[in-house]
Amino acid sequence: MLTERCLHGGREMNIAYLRPGELRGKQDAGFESHAPTATRHFWAFVHGAIDVPYHWHREMEILLVLRGRFRLVVDGQVCEMNQDDVIVINSDVPHNSTSVSRDALICGVHLDAAYFERLGLPGFSSRHYLCRTFLHGRSFMNRIAPMKALMARLVLDQTGHPEEMMVRDTIANLLACFVYRAIPWEKPDGGAAQLRSASRNRILKIMDTVGEQQDNQSLSEIAATEGLTLSHISRLFKRHLGIGYRDYCQNQRLDTAAHELRITDHTISVIMERNSFGNPAVFYNKFRARFGCSPAEFRRGQGLRGAKSKLTEEDASETLRILTHHAAEIGRAAEVSVGIGLAGRRQVTLRAPYNASAR
Known part of the structure; x- marks a missing residue:
């Protein structure tokens, strides 16, 4: 898999695409993982119409269809995805895409679940998350809308800002917190x-x-x-x-x-x-x-x-437009991720030593 930095309107996007046969022989069943290293615990990308071979990896993968239709086979289950659909592919679950409409644009994020568990999300890597929007109603689509904002911001870069890496690390942490707090899950079988x-x-x-x-x-x-x-x-x-x-x-x-x-x-x-x-x-x-x-x-x-499958200039411009639209919800996403929304405020107290009940 190749990656490039594509500049549009003062922002960059991580562009990922494949060469025929390039996945074969790589680590982890033919998939080259870019996320978990000593300094990188997430990886965000966007790509066009490609077929991705059967593979799995130790990172959780979240996919968002920006445009077109996308067919996945996840652990033997066929998933027909349309524009705005989101799916969470859990760690070590085999999957592949067998067909993609020619106008498809896919945004994805890999999260090193073990890293975020060590960071402070107990049991994060052992949960089996249940997020396939095409199986749920509109209420669930509204519920996970903030996740799209966080994914969009990870793909978009603000060039010329020295704090950008810290911002991206913060957004990745918020995304992991959102999944941990808001996405239903079950114990793995x-x-x-x-x-x-x-x-x-x-x-x-x-x-x-x-x-x-x-x-x-x-x-x-x-x-x-x-x-x-x-x-x-x-x-x-x-x-x-x-x-x-x-x-x-x-x-x-x-x-x-x-x-x-x-x-x-x-x-x-x-x-x-x-x-x-x-x-x-x-x-x-x-x-x-x-x-x-x-x-x-x-x-x-x-x-x-x-x-x-490398994005054309037209596709890159359209991708930037869609991602910028999703990223506008970043404030709401932060509220849900850190737990200060309307539901979370009932559980908010002051931490010691300022909390009188703790004295």
């Missing part, structure tokens, strides 16, 4: 976690097998190697990735072809043959369906996925 670990490792092994083979193995061959029935491994694969094995292998070959169009001078026919597409009509139709353009147009930089 230990048995489900063990099953999840076994399933995701098996899925990764299949994905690695596909990636290492010059010619994709049939699913029946993989099933025999794994000691599973064909029907079981087929259901397992589609449940976790939201896509059938045959379509997954085809998309892998299409992504490789797209990458070769970008970085090599090979003719389209050579690239087509190198990636096991024997019928030019099939290749062109499948390529256009996945990337929104012909192979020749993709080579000229008109592709709508892959490297094009």
Whole structure:
């Protein structure tokens, strides 16, 4: 995953995008984590239309759809998300995006839950948070609106302000407090976690097998190697990735072809043959369906996925407009996060030694 600093109107945005196949072989099941380091316990980003492979990581991830439609498969559950929808993906939960509308803009934040628990939120990293706005009504959407403001401010930077890093750290702390105070949660199911670990490792092994083979193995061959029935491994694969094995292998070959169009001078026919597409009509139709353009147009930089997932100037301007609108609620977000809203005021007292009851 690549990141850039994109300047618009005196503010910067963290832009994230992917190159085809770049996630494979990275740490934590192919996902390169940018958040938890000695000096960084959060990471905010925005990206356009991309497909993100099956992965998981130890950070909590919060996603906000700024525009368009976004489909996630989270621990085997398909989540259809539209504009303004928010989802919290808990730590170590496998997920991937299988399709994104071509106008999609996604804002995301990673929080190192263990860090915030050490900072003073007891049990923060062990909770299983329940936030999927597409499953709730309008009242819940209003309830989590302040979270969008905090996410927006983490993506937006004020350039030329030496205190900006402190501000961003403060906002990240407020976001963690908001999740801790305002988002419903349940205790994680230990048995489900063990099953999840076994399933995701098996899925990764299949994905690695596909990636290492010059010619994709049939699913029946993989099933025999794994000691599973064909029907079981087929259901397992589609449940976790939201896509059938045959379509997954085809998309892998299409992504490789797209990458070769970008970085090599090979003719389209050579690239087509190198990636096991024997019928030019099939290749062109499948390529256009996945990337929104012909192979020749993709080579000229008109592709709508892959490297094009880097925001255009128009997309960046629209993103800035949407995020600035959300960030206007930062005051309300701070009230809820620090507990001095109408509900919280009933529990407010003076701390010792000024509290008379404490003397």
